[in-house]
Amino acid sequence: MKATPAGALPHIVIVGGGFGGLWAARALALAPLRITLIDRSNHHVFQPLLYQVAGAGLSGTDIAAPLRYILRRQRNVTVWMDEVTGIDLDARRVRTRRRSLAYDGLIVATGSTDTYFGHEHWAANAPALKTLDDALVIRRRILSAFEAAEREADPARRRQWLTFVIVGGGPTGVELAGTLLEIARHTLPREFRHAHPGDAIIHIVEAGPRLLPAMPARLAAIARRRLERLGARVHLDTAVTDVHAMGVRMAAGAIEARTVLWAAGTAASRLGRALGCELDRAGRARVEPDLSLPGHPDVFVIGDLACVTQDGTRVPGVAPAAKQMGRYAARALRGRLAGATPRPFRYRDYGTLASISRGFALVHLRGLQLHGFPGWLFWLFAHLFFLIGFRNRLAVMWNWAWSYATWQRTARVIVGHDPAAPETPISDQG
Amino acid sequence: MKATPAGALPHIVIVGGGFGGLWAARALALAPLRITLIDRSNHHVFQPLLYQVAGAGLSGTDIAAPLRYILRRQRNVTVWMDEVTGIDLDARRVRTRRRSLAYDGLIVATGSTDTYFGHEHWAANAPALKTLDDALVIRRRILSAFEAAEREADPARRRQWLTFVIVGGGPTGVELAGTLLEIARHTLPREFRHAHPGDAIIHIVEAGPRLLPAMPARLAAIARRRLERLGARVHLDTAVTDVHAMGVRMAAGAIEARTVLWAAGTAASRLGRALGCELDRAGRARVEPDLSLPGHPDVFVIGDLACVTQDGTRVPGVAPAAKQMGRYAARALRGRLAGATPRPFRYRDYGTLASISRGFALVHLRGLQLHGFPGWLFWLFAHLFFLIGFRNRLAVMWNWAWSYATWQRTARVIVGHDPAAPETPISDQG
Numbered sequence: 074m075k076a077t078p079a080g081a082l083p084h085i086v087i088v089g090g091g092f093g094g095l096w097a098a099r100a101l102a103l104a105p106l107r108i109t110l111i112d113r114s115n116h117h118v119f120q121p122l123l124y125q126v127a128g129a130g131l132s133g134t135d136i137a138a139p140l141r142y143i144l145r146r147q148r149n150v151t152v153w154m155d156e157v158t159g160i161d162l163d164a165r166r167v168r169t170r171r172r173s174l175a176y177d178g179l180i181v182a183t184g185s186t187d188t189y190f191g192h193e194h195w196a197a198n199a200p201a202l203k204t205l206d207d208a209l210v211i212r213r214r215i216l217s218a219f220e221a222a223e224r225e226a227d228p229a230r231r232r233q234w235l236t237f238v239i240v241g242g243g244p245t246g247v248e249l250a251g252t253l254l255e256i257a258r259h260t261l262p263r264e265f266r267h268a269h270p271g272d273a274i275i276h277i278v279e280a281g282p283r284l285l286p287a288m289p290a291r292l293a294a295i296a297r298r299r300l301e302r303l304g305a306r307v308h309l310d311t312a313v314t315d316v317h318a319m320g321v322r323m324a325a326g327a328i329e330a331r332t333v334l335w336a337a338g339t340a341a342s343r344l345g346r347a348l349g350c351e352l353d354r355a356g357r358a359r360v361e362p363d364l365s366l367p368g369h370p371d372v373f374v375i376g377d378l379a380c381v382t383q384d385g386t387r388v389p390g391v392a393p394a395a396k397q398m399g400r401y402a403a404r405a406l407r408g409r410l411a412g413a414t415p416r417p418f419r420y421r422d423y424g425t426l427a428s429i430s431r432g433f434a435l436v437h438l439r440g441l442q443l444h445g446f447p448g449w450l451f452w453l454f455a456h457l458f459f460l461i462g463f464r465n466r467l468a469v470m471w472n473w474a475w476s477y478a479t480w481q482r483t484a485r486v487i488v489g490h491d492p493a494a495p496e497t498p499i500s501d502q503g
Numbered sequence: 504m505k506a507t508p509a510g511a512l513p514h515i516v517i518v519g520g521g522f523g524g525l526w527a528a529r530a531l532a533l534a535p536l537r538i539t540l541i542d543r544s545n546h547h548v549f550q551p552l553l554y555q556v557a558g559a560g561l562s563g564t565d566i567a568a569p570l571r572y573i574l575r576r577q578r579n580v581t582v583w584m585d586e587v588t589g590i591d592l593d594a595r596r597v598r599t600r601r602r603s604l605a606y607d608g609l610i611v612a613t614g615s616t617d618t619y620f621g622h623e624h625w626a627a628n629a630p631a632l633k634t635l636d637d638a639l640v641i642r643r644r645i646l647s648a649f650e651a652a653e654r655e656a657d658p659a660r661r662r663q664w665l666t667f668v669i670v671g672g673g674p675t676g677v678e679l680a681g682t683l684l685e686i687a688r689h690t691l692p693r694e695f696r697h698a699h700p701g702d703a704i705i706h707i708v709e710a711g712p713r714l715l716p717a718m719p720a721r722l723a724a725i726a727r728r729r730l731e732r733l734g735a736r737v738h739l740d741t742a743v744t745d746v747h748a749m750g751v752r753m754a755a756g757a758i759e760a761r762t763v764l765w766a767a768g769t770a771a772s773r774l775g776r777a778l779g780c781e782l783d784r785a786g787r788a789r790v791e792p793d794l795s796l797p798g799h800p801d802v803f804v805i806g807d808l809a810c811v812t813q814d815g816t817r818v819p820g821v822a823p824a825a826k827q828m829g830r831y832a833a834r835a836l837r838g839r840l841a842g843a844t845p846r847p848f849r850y851r852d853y854g855t856l857a858s859i860s861r862g863f864a865l866v867h868l869r870g871l872q873l874h875g876f877p878g879w880l881f882w883l884f885a886h887l888f889f890l891i892g893f894r895n896r897l898a899v900m901w902n903w904a905w906s907y908a909t910w911q912r913t914a915r916v917i918v919g920h921d922p923a924a925p926e927t928p929i930s931d932q933g
Contacts, residue, residue: 132565134562134916141694151697263576264575266580486563489636
């Protein structure tokens with residue numbers, strides 16, 4: 074590991090500014106290294122609250138901050154907004170769209186993306202929720218559907234605009250459904266004169282036998298009961314066979330809906346294919362117990378891009394796992410540079426949270442199970458605590474307090490142009 | 504004015520939800536009328552602070568609120584998100600992209616749009632600031648230029664990325680320049696390792712002999728001195744003859760810059776041409792002293808779309824004038840429906856404000872002239888006072904206090920895709 078001229082500090086490249094990459098960079102704060110953090114966007118996003126941006130409860134800037142702002146005091150880091158297009162493991166170089174960089178150590182943390190399991194053309198009619206841009210697209214679709222329903226005189230067509238299908242019953246699907254139910258039942262009704270947002274129908278279509286597969290069966294059943302009581306229609310063991318502009322088709326039957334949201338599939342980032350190693354079915358890199366790439370002890374793969382198995386089960390693709398891997402890889406890399414052999418990575422499971430609706434969340438941690446209001450209080454403080462930045466915390470707290478008191482959502486502003494929207498967008502009138 | 508069947512309430516259509524249209528709708532709150540407010544967006548924007556969204560100091564949702572939320576308690580109003588494509592004055596019908604509506608009274612308040620004086624192809628390289636979408640485009644351009652400068656190794660090309668040209672020295676141009684200077688000099692420097700945002704050069708190019716033509720000459724000179732002391736280069740009596748991806752050409756000389764912002768021209772909304780009346784050079788409708796369309800006492804044209812002359816000078820295209828016209832037209836229309844003849848519209852000038860930088864603004868009202876910190880305090884409270892909505896006021900106050908204490912800007916997140924950006928945007932890497 075000596076690609077760097079004598080005297081110069083070793084150069085570490087970190088690809089990706091999500092939880093994995095950012096925590097790795099922070100863990101190297103005091104190390105005598107030169108670090109380049111590359112991300113194709115200029116910001117870190119607090120992904121667990123992305124669905125609240127989609128649901129117009131929070132503004133995008135409440136849960137995102139520029140990477141170079143977060144790392145401004147860490148003088149050994151250069152932040153680089155660019156896209157990595159390839160990795161040359163033998164020459165130890167990372168290729169971006171604009172240049173090529175030599176590294177002494179590499180941490181790849183490009184995370185996951187959505188997959189439609191070979192039906193990628195469904196994306197136009199069923200946007201997924203991975204980035205801040207995705208959240209703004211979904212917000213626009215949801216709000217525009219209610220606007221279209223208000224304009225529509227024909228009852229059958231109005232019903233199509235007031236029908237929403239969420240494909241996937243994992244945490245994202247459940248949280249989106251809860252948000253949509255609240256918008257429809259509580260936020261909007263008084264504002265419409267013709268459409269009745271309260272009549273909106275929200276379907277959750279899940280291919281597996283239950284919601285929230287990462288939660289204990291008891292909590293998943295509670296979530297289902299809660300959602301059904303709020304008015305959602307939950308279809309289990311139901312695979313979607315087609316998504317089109319007017320709805321979805323399933324093995325048995327179809328749903329007519331103008332808004333379909335995709336919360337069903339996650340695959341590893343495409344950069345995994347550039348690693349030249351064995352990938353699992355979801356495209357994740359099979360790494361060594363120390364998270365390094367087989368045959369390349371100077372390259373670490375972490376977060377959602379890494380396939381790590383521990384005690385027979387896979388480490389889940391959640392934020393705490395990515396952070397732990399980021400911190401671990403930073404330490405392991407420093408050790409390697411000093412000639413040491415790192416001990417294997419161990420994931421510590423601190424539990425799983427899922428919010429269903431205002432005042433109702435599920436919590437599962439080490440034997441403790443909470444639901445309802447106590448779960449929600451726990452969820453609330455956990456999320457505030459882990460949000461990056463004092464200002465963001467206060468802003469989010471304030472938005473939540475305001476929404477709680479008024480049922481209002483503060484970010485209900487439709488901006489941007491959505492070329493793939495089912496209806497031609499309304500263009501310039503000025 | 505009796506297009507409505509006996510027994511039904513008269514139907515008033517208001518086109519445009521800016522200051523003019525919204526104030527007209529509010530002034531009709533207690534009237535026994537059916538009102539339809541049509542806007543192509545779902546929100547009202549507090550335009551005087553749009554430049555702060557462009558400058559990443561405020562989030563779009565801080566200064567915008569859904570029209571149907573603002574009017575939720577006014578049961579005689581239906582809000583309609585749609586685009587008006589034509590008006591049939593004889594049949595008394597408004598045509599939208601989706602349907603046609605009969606009216607008994609019509610208020611046209613579609614405001615103004617940007618003009619490039621016949622060089623509309625400049626728009627791609629010099630975005631203007633009229634809507635929330637425009638503000639997000641400009642924010643993206645500004646932040647992306649600093650990111651590009653950080654990546655650029657060649658000093659000459661880096662200088663092009665750190666050079667900004669603002670075309671137009673009116674309030675928008677001056678406010679954008681002040682914002683850009685603060686971002687470059689105070690917000691960003693500590694975060695960059697290669698580029699020096701503090702070296703950024705901001706040019707203001709104004710075709711006329713002075714900045715801020717609506718202000719007294721003394722205040723305009725103070726504004727110029729202040730901007731130059733902050734580091735701006737002010738070019739007066741200088742017409743731009745070409746705008747391209749690498750900068751601007753002027754009668755004498757050229758400026759190489761990758762970011763050009765347009766604050767030079769305003770023309771009336773295109774809907775003016777559908778009114779079949781005489782238009783002035785900027786496309787504004789020449790209306791009667793009671794703001795009605797000549798020959799059509801049931802149609803009122805207000806705000807930036809109306810050409811109103813009073814005591815020999817034109818009523819300016821500013822928010823207070825639009826609000827006054829909106830309230831007046833509402834009263835006049837009610838009078839007409841009752842058979843009365845309205846007294847002519849009188850504009851009351853409450854003064855002009857312009858903010859230059861943190862702690863420095865200009866105020867001109869009825870003989871009183873303020874500048875510097877006292878002007879800024881006045882500006883601050885005036886803008887907070889007129890912002891719509893208690894929540895927005897608190898959110899903006901909080902953002903301002905935070906920025907004031909830390910020099911930070913809370914909305915520095917690049918989202919969305921800008922097909923017209925000078926550099927190919929960075930696409931999906933996942």
